[in-house]
Amino acid sequence: MRVFDMETLPTVLIVDDELGVRESLRAILGPDYQVLTAGSGEEAIATCRRMPVDVVTLDLRMPGMGGITVLEAIKQIDSEIEVLIITGYGSFDTALQGLRHRAFDYLAKPFDCDHVRHVVQAALARRMALQRLRCAPDQILATLSHEFRTPLNVITGYSTMLADEEGAPLTEEQKLALDRIQANSSALLSYVETLFYMVEIDRGLVPVTAGPVHLSHVLTRVQHELQPTASSKGLVLRTEAPHDLVTLTDEDKLVRLVRALADNGVRYTQAGEIVVSARNEAGRIVIAVRDTGTGIAPELINETHEVIAARPNGEPPRLLGFGLRLVGRLVRTIGASLDIQSDGSGTTCTIRLPEAASGTMGIVSNG
Numbered sequence: 537m538r539v540f541d542m543e544t545l546p547t548v549l550i551v552d553d554e555l556g557v558r559e560s561l562r563a564i565l566g567p568d569y570q571v572l573t574a575g576s577g578e579e580a581i582a583t584c585r586r587m588p589v590d591v592v593t594l595d596l597r598m599p600g601m602g603g604i605t606v607l608e609a610i611k612q613i614d615s616e617i618e619v620l621i622i623t624g625y626g627s628f629d630t631a632l633q634g635l636r637h638r639a640f641d642y643l644a645k646p647f648d649c650d651h652v653r654h655v656v657q658a659a660l661a662r663r664m665a666l667q668r669l670r671c672a673p674d675q676i677l678a679t680l681s682h683e684f685r686t687p688l689n690v691i692t693g694y695s696t697m698l699a700d701e702e703g704a705p706l707t708e709e710q711k712l713a714l715d716r717i718q719a720n721s722s723a724l725l726s727y728v729e730t731l732f733y734m735v736e737i738d739r740g741l742v743p744v745t746a747g748p749v750h751l752s753h754v755l756t757r758v759q760h761e762l763q764p765t766a767s768s769k770g771l772v773l774r775t776e777a778p779h780d781l782v783t784l785t786d787e788d789k790l791v792r793l794v795r796a797l798a799d800n801g802v803r804y805t806q807a808g809e810i811v812v813s814a815r816n817e818a819g820r821i822v823i824a825v826r827d828t829g830t831g832i833a834p835e836l837i838n839e840t841h842e843v844i845a846a847r848p849n850g851e852p853p854r855l856l857g858f859g860l861r862l863v864g865r866l867v868r869t870i871g872a873s874l875d876i877q878s879d880g881s882g883t884t885c886t887i888r889l890p891e892a893a894s895g896t897m898g899i900v901s902n903g
Contacts, residue, residue, distance in 0.1 A: 545570040546660050547588060551580040551606065552595040552622060557645070561593060564652050577601030577609075584613045585833070591659045593643060595622045607639060608804050609830055615857030616666055618659035641716070666727065692721045730858045733792075737865050742789075744869060749787045751814040751821065752777040758795045758812060766802050772809035773802065781814055783821040783889055785870055790889075793866040794823060797885045800859045801827030808882070821889040831878040836860060840876065844868050 548569045550561045558573045565571050572589070574580040578601055583589065592610055596603030607619055621642040640659045643652055695717040706714070736742045755775035766773040794812060801810040808828030815822050839856045843864025856864075867874045867887065875886045 546590040547572060548656060549574060549580060549583055549589045549592045551575075551577070551592060551598075553598040554595075557595070557622065560647055561652065564647065564649050565656060568653070569656070577603065577606035580606055581609045581613070584610050584617065589614070589617055590663055591618045591620065591656055593620045593622055593656075594639075602806075605806055605830065608806065611857075612804055612830065612836070613833065615859075616663050618663050620655060620659060640720075692718060692725065695721065727858055730862055734858075734862055734865055737869060742869070744786045744789070746784050746786055748782050749785050749790060751781040751783065751823070752779050754787065754791050754794060755812050755814060755823075757791055758798050761795060762798055762802055765799075766810065769802070769805075770807070771802060771805055773798075773812075774809060775812045777814040778816070781816060781821070785889055789866050789870050793863060793870070793872075793887065794825065796859050796863050796866070797825040797887075800863075801825055801829060801883065803859075804832075805829035805882075817888075823887040823889070824884060825887075826882065826884040828882040831880055832876060832883050834878075837876045837878065840864050840874070844874060 546569050548561075548565050549572045550558050550565075551574045552558050552561075553575055555575075558575070562571045562573065569591075572583055572587075574583055577598060580592065580594070584592070589610075594603055594607060594610075596607075598606075603621075610617055610619060618640040621639045623642050623644055640662065641655050643655060695714050698714055733742070752775075755777050759773055759775045763773055798810060798812050805827045806829065810825070810827045813824050813826075815824075836856060840860045840863060843856070843861055844867050846868055863874070871890045873888045875888075877884045877886075
């Protein structure tokens with residue numbers, strides 16, 4: 537996580553294969569930011585791995601590595617890096633594609649200097665606000681839960697009403713604006729919910745309530761919740777579990793854990809499938825979440841294990857997004873173990889639960 541101070545200028549990385557675009561944005565942003573440039577997706581990813589970056593401007597239509605792949609890779613390095621999509625005038629389909637993959641906003645060519653500065657400043661403000669929220673004392677966070685959730689739910693509700701309202705059809709610009717409102721509101725609400733839940737876990741306010749849990753029910757529930765997102769990306773999301781496989785654990789926390797890992801797979805997989813399976817292995821329940829995505833960086837795997845270990849004198853994680861932070865806490869809370877194997881062809885996360893299960897009679901497969 538980037539820590540801001542008064543002596544350090546925020547860093548903006550401009551990613552575009554056209555030298556003219558890079559130099560135009562450098563000229564606009566140079567006086568107020570530390571500006572870096574990259575002429576390809578590979579160079580951009582290398583830069584984000586090498587040094588802290590706050591805001592990225594990204595052309596989705598560069599030759600070579602696809603822009604969406606670059607965007608997802610940047611988000612995996614640091615989920616709080618704000619990405620602005622560069623698009624030609626009127627290319628709202630390109631902008632919308634980026635916004636659906638967690639970009640903050642878009643910049644249309646030819647650039648308007650004041651608009652560019654305004655959007656970059658807004659993106660940076662959101663990044664800094666999220667970081668301040670993470671550093672706030674727990675007792676303050678506990679009192680803010682209702683105040684954050686209520687206005688976000690109102691924003692989401694009213695934007696949905698506007699999108700569904702009968703009457704004159706919306707213009708492409710209006711559709712894009714509503715899509716941006718809904719996507720950012722939903723993402724922020726998810727961050728808020730996850731943040732407060734993690735605080736409650738850390739303060740010992742979330743009791744562990746163990747009971748019989750049918751693994752096929754857990755996996756089916758996770759699939760139902762994530763299927764719309766997977767389908768919108770053209771991904772296959774499958775679950776496999778013996779229909780009578782039962783364990784003794786906290787069902788709510790297990791669902792949250794499996795969902796967080798599967799959601800991570802859906803987010804960072806561009807093509808192929810995500811498979812969530814459960815089995816009895818030598819008397820222990822084993823749940824595996826396998827995807828064909830870009831993989832998880834070794835440093836993120838190490839930080840996830842640090843969260844699970846919760847060493848009193850260990851350094852806090854710097855790179856993890858909320859998803860893997862939550863995974864680490866849930867694994868620790870229910871007494872499970874987690875193994876992460878990742879390479880360029882995908883990631884397999886294996887959860888081993890501490891309790892034995894009943895026998896198995898057949899496989900339930902949902903594809």
